[in-house]
Amino acid sequence: MSSQFRTRIKICCISSSEEARLAIRLGADALGLVGRMPSGPGVVADELAAHIVRSTPPPIATFMLTSETITADIIAHQQRVGANTIQLVDAVSPATYVQIREALPAVKLVQVIHVIDERNIAEALQAVEEGADALLLDSGNPTLAVKELGGTGRIHNWAISRQIVEQSAVPVFLAGGLNVQNAREAIEQVQPFGLDICSGVRTNGQLDERKLEAFIAALS
Numbered sequence: 001m002s003s004q005f006r007t008r009i010k011i012c013c014i015s016s017s018e019e020a021r022l023a024i025r026l027g028a029d030a031l032g033l034v035g036r037m038p039s040g041p042g043v044v045a046d047e048l049a050a051h052i053v054r055s056t057p058p059p060i061a062t063f064m065l066t067s068e069t070i071t072a073d074i075i076a077h078q079q080r081v082g083a084n085t086i087q088l089v090d091a092v093s094p095a096t097y098v099q100i101r102e103a104l105p106a107v108k109l110v111q112v113i114h115v116i117d118e119r120n121i122a123e124a125l126q127a128v129e130e131g132a133d134a135l136l137l138d139s140g141n142p143t144l145a146v147k148e149l150g151g152t153g154r155i156h157n158w159a160i161s162r163q164i165v166e167q168s169a170v171p172v173f174l175a176g177g178l179n180v181q182n183a184r185e186a187i188e189q190v191q192p193f194g195l196d197i198c199s200g201v202r203t204n205g206q207l208d209e210r211k212l213e214a215f216i217a218a219l220s
């Protein structure tokens with residue numbers, strides 16, 4: 001699904017209410033709250049994520065990133081955090097989409113696809129068939145002994161991502177190694193519905209107002 005609209009902005013790895021307020025003030029459409037992960041720098045405790053969700057005003061979306069793959073564990077995670085969107089950073093079975101949908105009908109499901117090669121195009125389209133409300137194309141590697149499921153700071157093959165955007169019936173977010181220098185090129189090459197950024201707007205792990213401002217200005 002190619003977008004003819006303003007590119008949406010998801011600021012991920014939000015680690016405090018102050019960061020959430022800053023991201024919203026500067027124009028974020030969505031906040032990402034990273035749950036327990038096998039690796040990566042952006043994890044926050046569920047209690048803190050729940051606190052940030054409660055203090056986030058509409059229409060800002062709250063994405064809860066989960067590495068859980070068992071339906072009951074994903075649902076329990078959502079119930080602890082209360083986010084309106086679940087971002088599945090690892091692959092789940094087709095039945096899982098149906099079961100989450102039944103248990104949490106108002107919650108949106110975003111499937112992450114870690115783009116490594118052309119095989120990920122079929123994987124992405126299958127996730128849409130199975131019920132994903134949106135896709136997020138990232139640069140992790142779930143085949144490693146210690147899985148990498150995001151927050152890598154690396155870009156991937158955008159030509160593959162462009163093909164996924166062209167063939168997807170649902171909105172597609174692009175993630176992985178984005179920053180102020182490559183944001184415009186990413187939009188031109190991939191034409192995503194939205195961009196997702198974590199490390200590119202941080203300094204020493206903290207959300208950096210100047211970097212975020214520059215990144216958002218580069219999109220307009």
Ligand SMILES: O=C(O)c1ccccc1NCC(=O)[C@H](O)[C@H](O)COP(=O)(O)O
Nearest residue numbers: 012040041042149150151153177198199
């Ligand atoms: O940041 C993490 O620690 C992390 C670990 C595992 C899954 C996701 C994680 N971060 C959240 C994201 O989805 C990032 O925004 C996305 O991977 C892009 O990160 P970056 O390349 O640093 O912009």
